[in-house]
Amino acid sequence: MNQPPTTDEFVKGLWRDNPVFVQVLGMCPALAVSNTAINALAMGLATSFVLLMSGISVSLLRRFIPREARIVCYICIIASFVTVVDYAIAAISLELYRSLGAFIALIVVNCLILGRAEAFASKNTVGRSVLDALGMGVGFTVALLSIGIVREILGSNSLFGIALFPDGFQTWTVMVLPSGGFFAMALWLLVVNRIKERQALKEPAQ
Amino acid sequence: MSRMSRYLEIGSSPHVTSGASVDVIMRNVVYALLPVCAFAIYSFGAAAALVLVTATLSCVATEQVLCRLLSRPSTVGDWSVTITGILYGLTLPPDLPLWMVAVGGVFAVAVGKFLFGGLGSNAFNPALVGRAFLQAAFPQAMTHWAAPLGDARFMDLPQSTLALPFVEPGYDAVTTATPLALMKFEGIQAANQELMYGLTAGSTGETCAVLIALGGLYLVARNMMNWRTPISILTTVAILTLLMNWLEPGDYPRPAFMLFSGGLMLGAVYMATDMVASPITNAGCWLYGALIGLLVVVIRFWGGMPEGVMYAILLANAVSPHIDRLIQPRVFGTRGGKT
Numbered sequence: 001m002n003q004p005p006t007t008d009e010f011v012k013g014l015w016r017d018n019p020v021f022v023q024v025l026g027m028c029p030a031l032a033v034s035n036t037a038i039n040a041l042a043m044g045l046a047t048s049f050v051l052l053m054s055g056i057s058v059s060l061l062r063r064f065i066p067r068e069a070r071i072v073c074y075i076c077i078i079a080s081f082v083t084v085v086d087y088a089i090a091a092i093s094l095e096l097y098r099s100l101g102a103f104i105a106l107i108v109v110n111c112l113i114l115g116r117a118e119a120f121a122s123k124n125t126v127g128r129s130v131l132d133a134l135g136m137g138v139g140f141t142v143a144l145l146s147i148g149i150v151r152e153i154l155g156s157n158s159l160f161g162i163a164l165f166p167d168g169f170q171t172w173t174v175m176v177l178p179s180g181g182f183f184a185m186a187l188w189l190l191v192v193n194r195i196k197e198r199q200a201l202k203e204p205a206q
Numbered sequence: 207m208s209r210m211s212r213y214l215e216i217g218s219s220p221h222v223t224s225g226a227s228v229d230v231i232m233r234n235v236v237y238a239l240l241p242v243c244a245f246a247i248y249s250f251g252a253a254a255a256l257v258l259v260t261a262t263l264s265c266v267a268t269e270q271v272l273c274r275l276l277s278r279p280s281t282v283g284d285w286s287v288t289i290t291g292i293l294y295g296l297t298l299p300p301d302l303p304l305w306m307v308a309v310g311g312v313f314a315v316a317v318g319k320f321l322f323g324g325l326g327s328n329a330f331n332p333a334l335v336g337r338a339f340l341q342a343a344f345p346q347a348m349t350h351w352a353a354p355l356g357d358a359r360f361m362d363l364p365q366s367t368l369a370l371p372f373v374e375p376g377y378d379a380v381t382t383a384t385p386l387a388l389m390k391f392e393g394i395q396a397a398n399q400e401l402m403y404g405l406t407a408g409s410t411g412e413t414c415a416v417l418i419a420l421g422g423l424y425l426v427a428r429n430m431m432n433w434r435t436p437i438s439i440l441t442t443v444a445i446l447t448l449l450m451n452w453l454e455p456g457d458y459p460r461p462a463f464m465l466f467s468g469g470l471m472l473g474a475v476y477m478a479t480d481m482v483a484s485p486i487t488n489a490g491c492w493l494y495g496a497l498i499g500l501l502v503v504v505i506r507f508w509g510g511m512p513e514g515v516m517y518a519i520l521l522a523n524a525v526s527p528h529i530d531r532l533i534q535p536r537v538f539g540t541r542g543g544k545t
Contacts, residue, residue: 168374170306174342 005127013135019112020143020185021192026112030144031181033103037160040148041141042096046085046104048137051113053081055133058121065122074117075108082107112140143188150184151175224429228325231430231481232285238421239292239476245417246410250300250352251359253367254410260304261295262288264311265336272320286325290314293476294333296411297469297516298340301352301377303369306344310336330523331480334516341516347375351407353382382407386468386512395459401466408468415466422475434488436474438495439502440465446503458507470502473515483523490529498522 019025029047034040057077058065065073086104090097097104107113116136121129149159155175157164174180247255269287273280281287294314298307314336322328341348352364366375385396385406400406404414411418425431447461464470478484478498485494498518505514 165372168376170344170347170369170372170374172343173345174339177342179342 003125003128005125005131007131009128009131010135013132013137013139014142015139017136018139018143018192019136020140020147021189023112023115025115026110026140028106029103029110030147031178031185033100034144034147034151034181034184035176036099036152036156036158037145037148038096039099040144041160042089043100043103044137044141044144046089047107047110047113047140048134049085050078050081050107050110051116051137051140052130052133053084054078054113054117055121055129056126057081058117059124059126059129062122070118070122071114074114074122078113078117079108112136146188147181147184150187151180155180228286229284232289234425234428234430235289235476236285236292238424239289239296239411241417242296242411242414242421242472243292245404245414246296246300249354249404249413250410251356252361253352253359253364254300256304256363256367257298257300257302257307257410258292258295260307261298261311262291264308265291265294265315265332268312268315269319272316276320278324281325284325287315287319290319290332293331293411294336296472297333297337297409297477299348299351300410301350301364301366302340302347303366303375305369305371306340306347309343310340313339326482328480328482329527330520331477331483334477334520334523337516338520350377351382351384354405354407354413384408384468384512385463386506389459389463389467390506390512395463396467398462398466401463406467409472412469412472415471418471418475431475431479432484432488432491434491435479435484435495438492439470439474439478439499442496442499443470443503446500450503450507464503464506468506468513469515473519474498477515478519478522480523483526485526485529485533487530487533487535490526490533493529493533494522494526497525 013019017023020027020030026047029043033043054074054077058074061073061077082105085107089100089104116133120132124132152159153164154172157169157171172180175184243258246258265287266282270280270282273282291311294311295307298310314332317339318330318332318335319325319328347366350366365378369375383391385401385408388394388396396406401413402415404417406413422431422433422436426433443464444461447458447464450458451460459467474495478495485491498515501518501521502515505511505517
């Protein structure tokens with residue numbers, strides 16, 4: 001229960017237990033707001049912030065939250081930090097706030113955050129929870145960003161809003177549409193699973 | 207075989223077959239499609255020939271590569287992927303850039319066929335999956351129609367055909383609207399003869415209704431296609447169009463126009479009858495055809511797009527396993543009712 005924090009808590013979220021590509025959690029934002037790299041990055045950072053703060057709070061309060069009402073308590077904690085993020089994004093950039101729309105509020109029901117609170121933060125010390133939340137947050141952001149980059153380059157011929165190829169690049173309209181999210185996601189899953197398969201094949205030989 | 211026959215052979219039924227295996231049927235479908243391809247090349251010239259060749263080659267090559275990647279025996283020899291490629295090519299606009307044709311062909315076989323498990327497992331008609339992807343990815347290029355029977359069609363290629371990969375195609379000035387678009391947006395109906403003989407603009411293989419129907423008749427005569435599906439589709443469309451004409455005269459096109467325009471004939475005869483993605487029972491085929499006919503009429507009359515055969519067939523493909531579950535044949539020896 002009270003093991004010292006290890007780097008593994010942080011590293012596992014990046015690759016081995018990547019929230020999007022391995023656990024396949026939080027699909028709603030991963031598919032819906034990854035149409036541009038900016039949107040994907042903003043959603044990733046917002047989710048990471050909520051993940052970190054709720055991880056700390058749940059971990060601190062873990063001895064006071066009654067088992068029977070724990071989900072309600074987690075949701076209340078998460079919702080308060082989502083409200084902070086909601087106002088913060090609106091203050092930083094109204095344009096970004098409009099393009100993310102309802103998906104900022106929907107971070108409350110992102111099962112990644114609730115899942116980490118339930119499975120990790122409620123059973124571990126603050127130090128370990130912070131590392132876990134940071135690892136998961138970075139893994140989530142990187143995954144969203146990789147989907148968003150593919151979709152923005154193919155679908156809008158730009159990256160982070162900067163136009164890429166000047167002379168008559170044919171944009172793939174489908175990549176900006178919701179179905180493009182599924183295609184880009186599937187492509188990355190293909191790559192990730194292929195690499196994981198290779199690693200698994202190599203390991204017994206060592 | 208002679209060595210085998212010395213032993214007692216034990217196998218499950220069927221013991222008597224007609225000899226029509228996958229490759230025989232598929233080869234006959236190719237024969238039935240050849241006149242349609244020939245007319246497409248006559249009507250749209252060298253560009254259509256290149257589109258058909260590229261479509262077929264990209265599909266066949268994808269199948270070969272995927273079979274090798276999955277270390278399976280190659281299934282190119284059973285002709286099914288050739289059909290997919292030809293049918294896919296026939297549904298494309300004749301001056302579509304060849305790189306887009308290849309992208310859609312790879313998508314058709316990889317996602318439409320192999321993702322579901324290869325031949326016999328595809329939930330949707332792979333050719334239409336490829337076309338639907340192109341329609342969503344490149345809507346401008348997919349709704350650009352070359353005029354038929356152009357003067358220099360065998361000598362010159364349209365500028366767009368040879369566009370470099372990932373480059374937006376440029377177009378020569380000559381462009382027309384399909385009969386369905388003219389009907390939908392300007393209220394002009396093409397004459398029956400033009401539609402029957404294929405003197406209109408449209409996808410490479412959809413214009414000549416007569417040749418498509420003749421190919422279908424050949425397959426029905428060889429008992430290689432369930433005639434109930436196309437008949438059911440065409441009848442439903444005709445009846446619904448008559449009904450709308452009777453309810454509100456003058457607002458809707460006449461039934462013959464509906465039957466012979468756009469991709470309805472090609473879709474009804476060759477796409478909807480895909481043996482894997484259509485229902486198994488005869489009663490199921492009637493229901494499946496009626497559903498496609500209804501969807502075609504709804505999309506063409508009240509939808510935003512002029513043509514809806516592709517989406518109608520894909521949607522009905524999705525329903526067809528449920529139709530099979532709904533309509534099950536009576537088990538031999540039982541009295542109907544619940545078993």
